Amino acid sequence: MRQFVVVGHDAPTTDAFPLDDLPSAAGRLDVLCRCVNSALFLSHGIRDARVHLVLADSYTLTVDGATVRNLNPDERSTAARIRNALAARDEAIGHMPAKPSPGVELRRMGLVPTLDRLDGTLVELHEDGTPLADADPIANPVFVLSDHRDFTDEEANLLADRAGARLRVGPELLHADHAITVAHNWLDTDGYAHY
Amino acid sequence: MRQFVVVGHDAPTTDAFPLDDLPSAAGRLDVLCRCVNSALFLSHGIRDARVHLVLADSYTLTVDGATVRNLNPDERSTAARIRNALAARDEAIGHMPAKPSPGVELRRMGLVPTLDRLDGTLVELHEDGTPLADADPIANPVFVLSDHRDFTDEEANLLADRAGARLRVGPELLHADHAITVAHNWLDTDGYAHY
Numbered sequence: 001m002r003q004f005v006v007v008g009h010d011a012p013t014t015d016a017f018p019l020d021d022l023p024s025a026a027g028r029l030d031v032l033c034r035c036v037n038s039a040l041f042l043s044h045g046i047r048d049a050r051v052h053l054v055l056a057d058s059y060t061l062t063v064d065g066a067t068v069r070n071l072n073p074d075e076r077s078t079a080a081r082i083r084n085a086l087a088a089r090d091e092a093i094g095h096m097p098a099k100p101s102p103g104v105e106l107r108r109m110g111l112v113p114t115l116d117r118l119d120g121t122l123v124e125l126h127e128d129g130t131p132l133a134d135a136d137p138i139a140n141p142v143f144v145l146s147d148h149r150d151f152t153d154e155e156a157n158l159l160a161d162r163a164g165a166r167l168r169v170g171p172e173l174l175h176a177d178h179a180i181t182v183a184h185n186w187l188d189t190d191g192y193a194h195y
Numbered sequence: 196m197r198q199f200v201v202v203g204h205d206a207p208t209t210d211a212f213p214l215d216d217l218p219s220a221a222g223r224l225d226v227l228c229r230c231v232n233s234a235l236f237l238s239h240g241i242r243d244a245r246v247h248l249v250l251a252d253s254y255t256l257t258v259d260g261a262t263v264r265n266l267n268p269d270e271r272s273t274a275a276r277i278r279n280a281l282a283a284r285d286e287a288i289g290h291m292p293a294k295p296s297p298g299v300e301l302r303r304m305g306l307v308p309t310l311d312r313l314d315g316t317l318v319e320l321h322e323d324g325t326p327l328a329d330a331d332p333i334a335n336p337v338f339v340l341s342d343h344r345d346f347t348d349e350e351a352n353l354l355a356d357r358a359g360a361r362l363r364v365g366p367e368l369l370h371a372d373h374a375i376t377v378a379h380n381w382l383d384t385d386g387y388a389h390y
Binding site: 043131174182185189193 | 380
């Protein structure tokens with residue numbers, strides 16, 4: 001299965017944010033919503049993939065494409081789902097998640113324990129990585145991406161230590177949601193093999 | 196230059212729509228907003244590309260990455276820009292556009308005259324097309340995509356007649372904005388050549 005971890009440095013950790021101002025008042029939650037979209041949506045269905053949003057290194061919200069229901073592709077409705085999950089944050093105790101709706105889980109953990117609990121090959125997207133066209137497809141990849149900010153030095157060192165692959169999506173630096181779309185297409189086409 | 200034409204079948208043709216309900220009350224304007232995002236945004240800049248949104252075959256709104264100012268990646272603020280342009284629709288007379296802000300033009304024309312006025316090679320994205328990995332990059336491509344609906348038979352016949360290339364983005368059918376991201380990446384990497 002493909003998984004995507006997106007680090008939201010400024011993301012909210014309570015449900016006290018407005019849906020009308022995702023870029024500012026909600027700490028660029030618009031970026032994270034678009035990442036949910038690109039990780040899970042196909043034209044006529046939902047991918048069997050999981051996306052994990054790390055919210056200010058305090059909570060991690062997971063959306064599982066295989067079991068989520070009534071997910072819509074627009075930013076606002078996805079932000080509302082995240083807000084509902086954060087409203088249930090007191091139900092996340094220790095490593096037991098809150099489960100506000102099918103396929104949505106909120107855990108009280110930041111980046112390190114989130115990476116600890118995910119199986120698969122951790123993939124770092126990096127401008128010095130192997131170009132996708134030169135790389136072999138990866139089974140059970142866990143792509144780790146950052147929101148509108150760069151990874152902190154600490155995060156970058158962590159990824160460098162743990163990554164099983166370092167890939168480059170192209171000569172242009174892309175938004176996280178665009179990088180997810182490219183990664184999916186690369187895997188869909190078996191590493192750009194003829195298909 | 197790369198250009199993207201997105202056919203919005205249910206898109207609004209006046210500014211009487213709410214920013215709080217883009218998927219329903221604004222005729223899936225969320226899809227078109229995401230297409231503007233994927234056509235123009237890089238991580239740290241705006242692409243020198245143009246996106247043309249055909250609104251219910253009545254108006255075409257063009258956003259020029261080279262000259263647009265203060266564009267943000269979120270759906271709501273892009274929808275507000277589209278709404279402002281539609282509020283100036285009476286200034287679009289004959290083939291003279293309304294110019295509500297730098298880099299944004301609204302023309303009173305549907306799909307056919309829009310395609311007539313664009314220079315470049317019309318590219319049809321089609322499930323029976325040549326896989327991107329097997330196709331040579333195209334100079335000055337004009338990609339034509341549809342919103343959440345399929346092209347009508349009339350539109351599909353028009354594209355089949357006019358297309359200089361028919362390409363397939365992958366084995367999975369993608370949302371229009373995701374297809375734009377993949378097309379950009381394919382061109383960025385010179386047709387998936389080593390880069």
